[in-house]
Every structure is written in structure tokens, then in C-alpha cells.
Amino acid sequence: MAADLTFTSWSRPEAGHRWMVAEPVNGSGESHRYLVPGVGMAHRYGPASETGLFRHFAEIEPTEASVLGFADAYGSLGGTVAEPIAIPSGERSIVGAGERLRSWVSEIDAMRRMVNLWDLARSRDARLGDYVLWQEPGVRWVDADQRGRLQSSEWIATDKLYPDLLDRFPRGDVVGPALHLVQRQVNRKLVEHGVSARLLWDARYTRLGLHIVPLSLIxxxxxxxxxxxxxxxxxxxxxxxxxxxxxxxxxTRSDRVFCSPSCKASAHRKKIAEARRLYAGGVGIKEIARQLDSTPAKVQGWVNPSGRQSK
Ligand SMILES: [Zn+2]
Structure with a gap:
């Protein structure tokens, strides 16, 4: 089945985003602070080229400044995070989309927890036992938020809830239950944010193909x-x-170390600048080579490009 990702383009406003106080359109009339996109041109980019973006997202600090930084780089989250709000515009107001900090934090927390659980389960890490507990009448998951408060807890299986699943886990196993919880939570999120299958035309409108399409950044x-x-x-x-x-x-080895050729080049330039800084401070060539994980011949070329011998 041709179920590849076709979410090739997303947009972020060139003017960035800002936090503002606004009222939800169908709410109680209570105001909240919302993240809203700036007006004007939007820049299109392909989020799929950032292969580890979900991990980057999972590490966002739960603050307005950090969320703003991510939104300015990649756009608003959309999905169920976006709410219709009334944005004041002169004497009237216009309806736009706003995103609350607590909705962002809830998604960041959920992603961070599930990525962490998956990492621990894959590496059979003993710390999985901090999150997956065998207690009567079954096995459950517990986790804290970024401030260390116990916040989430869910039964993975009990003798009443999924008894067949409970029977399948060897007693005391934490890896199987962890992966079942990750599966359940990821599936919930895919449903919640409307990730679904669509029939789409190819670029020349000659053939219909089946694709999975996420309709929002989240x-x-x-x-x-x-x-x-x-x-x-x-x-x-x-x-x-x-x-x-x-x-x-x-x-190749260097492609595995850096995310892109430009980062590889940038790291090389920084290394040369650091070698020159150390050399100007009186550090010897051999010592610089040791500190920068390089060779004396290379360092010599960096600090003295004209090729004259020194120290
Ligand atoms: Zn990089």
C-alpha cells in the first residue's frame, strides 16, 4: 500500500507569532493568553526534512518564550490545540485561531513521556520500572510533569480491563506493558489530531494514490x-x-555525526577559530591538537596558513 507521508509543506508567518490576551469565540467570555500568528506573508517549508522534529518538540521548555521560539521556527501546532478566538481589530474584532500555553504544554508533556518510554523500552533500561508498576489488580503507568509532580497515571491492563492482555505479559515484565501504552497513546493522538487516509492525485493528475495525511503540525x-x-x-x-x-x-561517518553539510562546515570553521584563539593565547600546537581531537599538522595549517614553521 502506498501509505507514504504527503505532508510536504507547512507554513510559518514571516512576521512570527506573539502572545496576546483574547476571548474564545464560543467560550464563557473569560479571557486567556493566546499564541497568535503575525499577519502578512507566510514562509513555506517541508517539516519532513527535519527528521527528528518530534524529539525537538518533546524538549521544549513549558514557557511562553520557548513555545514562541518553536512556533516562529516551525509554525503553530493546529489540530485540537487551535481555538477560534476574537482578536481585537480597531473598534471591532475578527475571528482568528489562537493556541494556549497549557494546550502546548499538554502536547509537549505527552510527547516527552511517550518518547522517553519508547527509548527506555527499546534499550531495556532498568529505569522503566519507575514508570511501569505491577500492582493489584494489574499493571499501570505513572509519570510526573516537568516540575516533578505526579501527573499522569493509567492502568495498562487489569483483570477487568484487557484481561487477555494482562495474561500475555509475563508477571513483572515492564517492556511489553510500556510498548502497549505507547501504542495506545500514539493512536489516540493520531485520531485526536485527524491524521487520516486520503486518496490524492499525483503531480501530473494521472493517478490516484492512497496516502496518510496529517493536516496540522501537531x-x-x-x-x-x-x-x-x-x-x-x-x-x-x-x-x-x-x-x-x-x-x-x-x-558516511561524518554524515552520521552532523545533521547536514552546512553544520559539518560550521563545526569545522569553529574548530579553526578555536585553534587560532588558543594559539594566540600561547597554547602549543600539540596541546591544541589534543584538545580539539585533531593532528598537529592540521592545527599548524590552521594557525599559520602561510606555512612558516613555528613552535
Ligand atoms: Zn546540525
Missing amino acids: GFLWFQFAQAIDGDKDYRRCPDCRKWFESTPHA
């Missing part, structure tokens, strides 16, 4: 996580830009 993030689980994918953090990216086993 839907895309959960779908990207689901693809990571499906493909049992590995991720690395780029040492230059600090972004997560999918590490493919067939890439």
Missing part, C-alpha cells in the same frame, strides 16, 4: 513519532546545531 509530529516506532529508527543530536536527526546506518 498531527505531523505524532505521525513522525509513529513512523520512528514503525521503522525502529535511531536518532542523534547534531553537535553543531543541537537538533535531533535520524541517523541512517548507510551514511
Whole structure:
């Protein structure tokens, strides 16, 4: 089945976003602070080129500033996070979409917890026992929020709820129950944010194909996580830009270290600048080579490009 991702383009406003006080359109008349996109031109980009974006999302700090930074880089989340709000415009108001901090934090928390659980389950990490507990009458999941408060808890299986599932887990097993919980929560999110199948035309309008289409950025993030689980994918953090990216086993060594050729080049430029800084401060060539994990011949070329011998 041709069920590939066709979410090739998403937009973010060139003017960025801002936090403002507004009223929900169908609400109680109570005002809240909302993240709203700036007016004007939108910049289109393909979120699928950022292969580890769901991991980046899972690490956002639960603050207005951090959320604003992510939204300015990748756009609003949409999905069930967006609410219709009345935005004051002169004497009247216009209806627009706004996103509350607590809706963002709820998605970030959910993603962070499930990614963490999946990572621990894949590596058979003993810390899984902090999250998956065998207690009468079954097995349950518990987790804290980013401030350490116990916030979430759910029975994975009991003698009444999914008794067949409970029988399948060897008693004391934490990996199986953890993966079942991840499966359940990811599926809920895919439904909640409307990630669904669509028949779409190819670029030349000659053939209809079946595709899975996330209609919002938040839907895309959960779908990207689901693809990571499906493909049992590995991720690395780029040492230059600090972004997560999918590490493919067939890439060359340097491609596996950096997320892109531009980050590789940028890291190289920083290394040369650092070598020159150390050299100007009186550090010897051999010591610089040791500190920067390089060779004295290379360092010599960086600090003294004209090729004259020194220290
Ligand atoms: Zn990078």
C-alpha cells in the first residue's frame, strides 16, 4: 500500500507569532493568553526534512518564550490545540485561531513521556520500572510533569480491563506493558489530531494514490513519532546545531555525526577559530591538537596558513 507521508509543506508567518490576551469565540467570555500568528506573508517549508522534529518538540521548555521560539521556527501546532478566538481589530474584532500555553504544554508533556518510554523500552533500561508498576489488580503507568509532580497515571491492563492482555505479559515484565501504552497513546493522538487516509492525485493528475495525511503540525509530529516506532529508527543530536536527526546506518561517518553539510562546515570553521584563539593565547600546537581531537599538522595549517614553521 502506498501509505507514504504527503505532508510536504507547512507554513510559518514571516512576521512570527506573539502572545496576546483574547476571548474564545464560543467560550464563557473569560479571557486567556493566546499564541497568535503575525499577519502578512507566510514562509513555506517541508517539516519532513527535519527528521527528528518530534524529539525537538518533546524538549521544549513549558514557557511562553520557548513555545514562541518553536512556533516562529516551525509554525503553530493546529489540530485540537487551535481555538477560534476574537482578536481585537480597531473598534471591532475578527475571528482568528489562537493556541494556549497549557494546550502546548499538554502536547509537549505527552510527547516527552511517550518518547522517553519508547527509548527506555527499546534499550531495556532498568529505569522503566519507575514508570511501569505491577500492582493489584494489574499493571499501570505513572509519570510526573516537568516540575516533578505526579501527573499522569493509567492502568495498562487489569483483570477487568484487557484481561487477555494482562495474561500475555509475563508477571513483572515492564517492556511489553510500556510498548502497549505507547501504542495506545500514539493512536489516540493520531485520531485526536485527524491524521487520516486520503486518496490524492499525483503531480501530473494521472493517478490516484492512497496516502496518510496529517493536516496540522501537531498531527505531523505524532505521525513522525509513529513512523520512528514503525521503522525502529535511531536518532542523534547534531553537535553543531543541537537538533535531533535520524541517523541512517548507510551514511558516511561524518554524515552520521552532523545533521547536514552546512553544520559539518560550521563545526569545522569553529574548530579553526578555536585553534587560532588558543594559539594566540600561547597554547602549543600539540596541546591544541589534543584538545580539539585533531593532528598537529592540521592545527599548524590552521594557525599559520602561510606555512612558516613555528613552535
Ligand atoms: Zn546540525
